[in-house]
Amino acid sequence: MAVYTEVTFPQAQQLLSGLDLGELQTLEGSALGIENTNYFLAVAQGGEVQHYVLTLFERLTAEQLPFYLALMQQLARRGLPVPNPVTNPKGQILHKLQGKPAALVNRLPGKSQLTPTPAHCAALGATLARLHLAARDCPLQQEHLRGLAWWNATGPVVQPFLDSAQGALLRSELAYQNHVAESSAYAALPRGPIHADLFRDNVLFEDERLSGVFDFYFAGVDNWLFDLAVCLNDWAMHPQTAVPEATGFRALLAAYEQVRPLTGPERELLNAMLRAAALRFWLSRTCDYHLPRDASLLQAHDPSHFERVLRERIAHPVTLSGYDLTPTT
Amino acid sequence: MAVYTEVTFPQAQQLLSGLDLGELQTLEGSALGIENTNYFLAVAQGGEVQHYVLTLFERLTAEQLPFYLALMQQLARRGLPVPNPVTNPKGQILHKLQGKPAALVNRLPGKSQLTPTPAHCAALGATLARLHLAARDCPLQQEHLRGLAWWNATGPVVQPFLDSAQGALLRSELAYQNHVAESSAYAALPRGPIHADLFRDNVLFEDERLSGVFDFYFAGVDNWLFDLAVCLNDWAMHPQTAVPEATGFRALLAAYEQVRPLTGPERELLNAMLRAAALRFWLSRTCDYHLPRDASLLQAHDPSHFERVLRERIAHPVTLSGYDLTPTT
Numbered sequence: 283m284a285v286y287t288e289v290t291f292p293q294a295q296q297l298l299s300g301l302d303l304g305e306l307q308t309l310e311g312s313a314l315g316i317e318n319t320n321y322f323l324a325v326a327q328g329g330e331v332q333h334y335v336l337t338l339f340e341r342l343t344a345e346q347l348p349f350y351l352a353l354m355q356q357l358a359r360r361g362l363p364v365p366n367p368v369t370n371p372k373g374q375i376l377h378k379l380q381g382k383p384a385a386l387v388n389r390l391p392g393k394s395q396l397t398p399t400p401a402h403c404a405a406l407g408a409t410l411a412r413l414h415l416a417a418r419d420c421p422l423q424q425e426h427l428r429g430l431a432w433w434n435a436t437g438p439v440v441q442p443f444l445d446s447a448q449g450a451l452l453r454s455e456l457a458y459q460n461h462v463a464e465s466s467a468y469a470a471l472p473r474g475p476i477h478a479d480l481f482r483d484n485v486l487f488e489d490e491r492l493s494g495v496f497d498f499y500f501a502g503v504d505n506w507l508f509d510l511a512v513c514l515n516d517w518a519m520h521p522q523t524a525v526p527e528a529t530g531f532r533a534l535l536a537a538y539e540q541v542r543p544l545t546g547p548e549r550e551l552l553n554a555m556l557r558a559a560a561l562r563f564w565l566s567r568t569c570d571y572h573l574p575r576d577a578s579l580l581q582a583h584d585p586s587h588f589e590r591v592l593r594e595r596i597a598h599p600v601t602l603s604g605y606d607l608t609p610t611t
Numbered sequence: 612m613a614v615y616t617e618v619t620f621p622q623a624q625q626l627l628s629g630l631d632l633g634e635l636q637t638l639e640g641s642a643l644g645i646e647n648t649n650y651f652l653a654v655a656q657g658g659e660v661q662h663y664v665l666t667l668f669e670r671l672t673a674e675q676l677p678f679y680l681a682l683m684q685q686l687a688r689r690g691l692p693v694p695n696p697v698t699n700p701k702g703q704i705l706h707k708l709q710g711k712p713a714a715l716v717n718r719l720p721g722k723s724q725l726t727p728t729p730a731h732c733a734a735l736g737a738t739l740a741r742l743h744l745a746a747r748d749c750p751l752q753q754e755h756l757r758g759l760a761w762w763n764a765t766g767p768v769v770q771p772f773l774d775s776a777q778g779a780l781l782r783s784e785l786a787y788q789n790h791v792a793e794s795s796a797y798a799a800l801p802r803g804p805i806h807a808d809l810f811r812d813n814v815l816f817e818d819e820r821l822s823g824v825f826d827f828y829f830a831g832v833d834n835w836l837f838d839l840a841v842c843l844n845d846w847a848m849h850p851q852t853a854v855p856e857a858t859g860f861r862a863l864l865a866a867y868e869q870v871r872p873l874t875g876p877e878r879e880l881l882n883a884m885l886r887a888a889a890l891r892f893w894l895s896r897t898c899d900y901h902l903p904r905d906a907s908l909l910q911a912h913d914p915s916h917f918e919r920v921l922r923e924r925i926a927h928p929v930t931l932s933g934y935d936l937t938p939t940t
Contacts, residue, residue, distance in 0.1 A: 341670060344902035345757075345895050348764035373771040376902050383902045422764035425754050428674075435677035435751035442702040566674050573673035573705050573712045 287319045287338050287380050294336065297377060298325060301370045301386065307331060317341045317499065319382075322389060333389035335365065336379075342499060344376055344383040350498045351375055351385065352422040353475055360416040362409070363390060363486075363494045390494030392486030403517050403530040404537035405492040406485060410477075410513060411541030413495065414506045418474035426478055426502030428562055430463050440568045448589065455561050455592060462554045467547035468505075476509035477501055481516045507548045510538060511555035512562075515591055524587075524594040531600075544602075553599040557592055564588035616648045616667050616709050623665065626706060627654060630699045630715065636660060646670045646828065648711075651718060662718035664694065665708075671828060673705055673712040679827045680704055680714065681751040682804055689745040691738070692719060692815075692823050719823030721815030732846050732859040733866035734821040735814060739806075739842060740870030742824065743835045747803035755807055755831030757891055759792050769897040777918065784890050784921060791883045796876040797834075805838035806830055810845045836877045839867060840884035841891075844920055853916075853923040860929075873931075882928040886921055893917035 295306045304327040312320035312335075319338040324331050339347065351367050355375075358366035365387035367375045377384045395402045437456050441449055462468055477484075479500040486494035518531035538544075544552075567585035624635045633656040641649035641664075648667040653660050668676065680696050684704075687695035694716035696704045706713045724731045766785050770778055791797055806813075808829040815823030847860035867873075873881075896914035 341672070343670070344768075344898045345761075345765065348761070348768045351768070352764055370771075373767075376768055378902050423760055424756070424764070427753070427756075431752055432674075432677070435681055435753070436674065439673070439677045439680070439705055442699075569673045573707050 286340050287382060289319075289321055289336065289338070289379060293379060294321065294323060297336070297379060297384070297386065298323070300377075301368055303327065303334075303368070303386075304332070323386075334368070335387050335389045336384060337387070338379055338382045338384045340382070342383075347376060347383060347385075349422050349424040350501060353417060353420055353501055354387075354498055356420045357413060357416055362413055362416055363492065364498070365390065365494075365496050390486050390496065392488040392491075392493035394483050394485060395487050396482050398482060398517055398530065399490070400529045400533035401490040402487060402492075403534040405487070405490060406480070406513060406517060407510075407534035407537035407539075408541050409492050409495060410480065410510060411538045413477065414474055414509065415542060417476075420475050423475060424502050426476060426500075426504035426508075428478065428500060428566065429502070429504050429508075430459060430558075433459065433558075433561060433565060436565050436569065440565060440572070443568060443572045451589070451593070452565075455557065455596075459554075459558055459561065462551065462558075465551075467550045470545070470547040471505035471507055471551065472545060472548070473503060473505050475501055476504050476506060478504065478509060478512065480509065480513050505555070506542075507544070507551060507555045508558055510535075511552070511559035515556060515559050515563075515588075519591060519594075521587075524591040525598075526600060535602075549602050552602060553595060556600055557595045560588045560592035560595060564592055615669050616711060618648075618650055618665065618667070618708060622708060623650065623652060626665070626708060626713070626715065627652070629706075630697055632656065632663075632697070632715075633661070652715075663697070664716050664718045665713060666716070667708055667711045667713045669711070671712075676705060676712060676714075678751050678753040679830060682746060682749055682830055683716075683827055685749045686742060686745055691742055691745055692821065693827070694719065694823075694825050719815050719825065721817040721820075721822035723812050723814060724816050725811050727811060727846055727859065728819070729858045729862035730819040731816060731821075732863040734816070734819060735809075735842060735846060736839075736863035736866035736868075737870050738814075738821050738824060739809065739839060740867045742806065743803055743838065744871060746805075749804050752804060753831050755805060755829075755833035755837075757807060757829060757895065758831070758833050758837075759788060759887075762788065762887075762890060762894060765894045765898065769894060769901070772897060772901045780918070780922070781890075781893075784886065784925075788883075788887055788890065791880065791887075794880075796879050799874070799876040800834035800836055800880065801874060801877070802832060802834050804830055805833050805835060807833065807838060807841065809838065809842050834884070835871075836873070836880060836884045837887055839864075840881070840888035844885060844888050844892075844917075848920060848923075850916075853920040854927070855929060864931075878931050881931060882924060885929055886924045889917045889921035889924060893921055 291309050294309050298304060298306055304325045307324040307326055310322045312322055318340055321336040323334040323336055325334060354364050354367060357364045368386045369375050433456060437452055444452060477498060479497060484497045485492065514531060514534060518527050518534050520527055564585055567583045567588060571585050620638050623638050627633060627635055633654045636653040636655055639651045641651055647669055650665040652663040652665055654663060683693050683696060686693045697715045698704050762785060766781055773781060806827060808826060813826040814821065843860060843863060847856050847863050849856055893914055896912045896917060900914050
């Protein structure tokens with residue numbers, strides 16, 4: 283939530299010079315980013331001013347970055363509005379600043395919509411489907427590191443922090459998800475690289491046009507439906523009751539399906555993956571809440587929100603017949 | 612290479628009290644550990660003094676730790692000499708200190724052997740095979756994150772730092788390893804959780820008895836032969852010429868095979884995996900060398916060592932017929 287590593291104007295100008303990018307006009311620390319230090323740069327190029335984001339990686343090491351950078355490059359090349367890492371004349375995509383690995387990307391326009399309308403949900407749904415299709419043949423793939431195996435590993439670690447009702451919920455949900463994962467419908471789910479963390483604050487809009495998707499540092503290969511479920515849980519549920527907001531929910535799904543129709547097994551497992559997506563963030567937020575990496579820097583989210591989402595999805599399963607998915611065009 | 616996070620005597624005593632472990636006698640910061648802060652604790656329990664290691668995780672978050680802790684617990688339960696995380700009365704395995712996730716483990720006796728004799732190599736080989744067998748049914752498994760997919764992703768990132776001969780070597784080796792990975796022999800390699808970083812400084816001995824294996828934070832599921840190859844490259848090659856030291860090499864392999872005989876595909880692919888293991892550390896050391904995470908803390912290894920190992924394995928393949936593997940008993 284803050285700039286961790288100071289970068290001076292001359293240091294940033296030196297990086298720009300090595301990248302042959304022009305003259306630094308302004309350098310501004312960003313409050314965004316929990317795990318990285320971000321600076322916004324305005325750069326004079328010819329008669330124009332271009333905007334960049336300089337990211338210094340505080341947690342991820344140079345060794346952990348290639349997958350994410352390769353995925354962003356592929357998506358950018360295919361026209362998705364994602365940060366595209368700048369390569370220097372020698373072909374280097376990762377730079378070094380203040381002893382830390384750093385990347386420079388184009389700054390995406392727009393701002394986050396924390397109270398999205400159905401139009402925003404539709405734009406998100408269409409972009410998500412395009413992202414799935416554009417990423418699927420990315421030659422560099424890493425498993426989704428916050429998937430089923432991680433839920434199984436993390437359950438016993440967070441169990442001691444839960445009360446008995448929460449503990450029972452966690453155990454039964456893990457049993458359910460492992461049961462689902464052995465089904466033939468699950469095996470038939472289409473898979474590929476997913477964003478896996480596409481919350482409202484990782485998406486930018488100019489009015490109703492989706493102008494940016496960023497923060498790919500949880501991306502990995504998993505089933506596409508899980509990614510869609512993460513979005514539906516965050517974009518189209520009532521924030522207090524966790525009841526689906528039918529219009530936004532339908533708009534997101536319908537727009538997704540206009541680009542890539544869901545398969546039969548995906549329709550069958552929608553509620554299971556909505557539960558899976560709630561479980562995943564309930565687990566990580568419980569970790570973060572009770573075992574923060576650095577209390578002074580991490581603004582821990584309330585883990586109970588996703589516990590509520592999970593309970594609601596169990597009590598009131600979402601079935602597609604309950605949401606008219608006739609394309610709205 | 613240093614203590615990053617200060618822990619005071621009262622803070623350490625408070626943790627011990629919560630774990631019901633006794634009275635802290637001494638607290639000593641350790642110079643070991645690149646990614647963690649380690650303290651050695653002497654603790655009075657009844658009439659005895661027990662020794663522990665307190666680890667504060669600087670890079671890994673609480674969310675990343677469950678796999679590694681579960682693996683260590685399983686191995687310790689099965690009698691392997693590995694750190695066994697202490698659980699508090701509530702069942703918590705991860706603690707919090709100075710806002711960082713922390714674990715307390717038994718301190719293993721002994722010291723590292725940087726110039727191992729064949730007897731040390733044999734002890735290592737036998738322990739490695741026991742580790743593979745004991746870990747294979749660990750219910751919590753994570754892929755090896757520094758495996759083939761990572762080599763493919765990282766190649767283009769380090770390519771700009773290499774001269775043309777090195778660049779050509781890297782490209783051809785990646786092509787070779789991808790070719791190997793498509794072979795039926797490779798598909799037949801036995802797999803399971805591997806340590807993946809079992810260098811001499813991660814093993815402790817009391818004389819010739821192996822008394823400890825630690826640093827499981829690169830562990831993951833991959834083929835067992837790769838793990839054996841990492842060990843052979845580090846324990847039984849001449850440090851300058853990278854020529855195998857026949858006696859130690861043979862002793863390590865023979866002792867491994869006394870516990871678990873290699874399969875036909877493993878014998879066939881031994882040299883390929885020696886190359887793979889050299890490639891893996893050539894890549895990561897090139898990353899670390901040119902893009903250190905924090906120049907002041909990381910002591911970057913010379914990447915050229917593993918380039919030399921790789922060239923030597925290509926020029927002079929190791930075949931098992933060249934190393935008499937008749938058990939030495």
